Amino acid sequence: QVQLVQSGAEVKKPGSSVKVSCMTSGGTFTSYAFHWVRQAPGQGLEWVGGIIPIIRTTHYAQRFEGRITINADESTGTVYMELRSLISEDTAVFFCARERQRRDLVGGSFFDFWGQGTLLTVSS
Amino acid sequence: DVRMTQSPSYLSAAVGDRVTITCRASQSISAYLSWYQQTPGKAPKLLIYAASSLQSGVPSRFSGSGSETDFTLTISNLQPEDFATYYCQQSYRIPYTFGQGTKLEIK
Numbered sequence: 036q037v038q039l040v041q042s043g044a045e046v047k048k049p050g051s052s053v054k055v056s057c058m059t060s061g062g063t064f065t066s067y068a069f070h071w072v073r074q075a076p077g078q079g080l081e082w083v084g085g086i087i088p089i090i091r092t093t094h095y096a097q098r099f100e101g102r103i104t105i106n107a108d109e110s111t112g113t114v115y116m117e118l119r120s121l122i123s124e125d126t127a128v129f130f131c132a133r134e135r136q137r138r139d140l141v142g143g144s145f146f147d148f149w150g151q152g153t154l155l156t157v158s159s
Numbered sequence: 160d161v162r163m164t165q166s167p168s169y170l171s172a173a174v175g176d177r178v179t180i181t182c183r184a185s186q187s188i189s190a191y192l193s194w195y196q197q198t199p200g201k202a203p204k205l206l207i208y209a210a211s212s213l214q215s216g217v218p219s220r221f222s223g224s225g226s227e228t229d230f231t232l233t234i235s236n237l238q239p240e241d242f243a244t245y246y247c248q249q250s251y252r253i254p255y256t257f258g259q260g261t262k263l264e265i266k
Contacts, residue, residue, distance in 0.1 A: 079246065079258075079260045080248075082257065132203075134250070140209050142189055142190025142250075145193040
């Protein structure tokens with residue numbers, strides 16, 4: 036049974052950093068890409084960035100470039116997202132999600148399993 | 160970036176109704192389109208992938224269609240647990256982008 040379990044809620048001050056973890060189980064870690072998706076209070080879903088652990092390749096949304104790092108620990112099957120220089124507008128729930136790719140199907144790239152979400156509150 | 164536009168933003172319907180949500184991409188995305196359902200306080204749940212493939216375990220009253228730039232999600236015979244917010248997402252090109260969401264409310 037596939038599970039993505041995220042670390043707990045965080046309260047941070049403006050200008051500080053946060054590191055959120057996403058521990059995966061029940062699948063072959065290196066067979067997938069993993070992504071982070073943000074949801075500000077009362078708002079929609081926003082892709083933040085992703086990583087392909089097997090080739091250690093990352094992609095980030097332009098608005099976070101320079102203050103975000105996503106990495107992965109294959110030994111524990113855990114994905115991390117670090118966000119620096121926090122501002123109050125970063126207050127949101129962050130979800131990790133697993134991307135499955137089905138090579139036999141046109142358009143077969145989708146987020147099939149999600150973590151439970153981690154609430155980040157940035158406040159002075 | 161590929162811009163995804165959903166309509167309507169809000170939809171009111173009754174149990175047993177059939178509803179359709181549309182999603183338009185700003186450029187062709189082939190069939191790289193997924194639909195997710197989200198209830199308050201929960202993570203999104205995958206319903207449809209590759210525009211029209213039903214995720215395992217999802218009831219058959221959910222269906223998807225479309226290709227290139229225009230896509231639809233149809234829910235037949237609405238059930239109480241279907242009242243939620245629905246998002247489309249393209250995975251054709253990074254940055255992956257979501258529609259703004261459609262909130263389905265009980266009439």
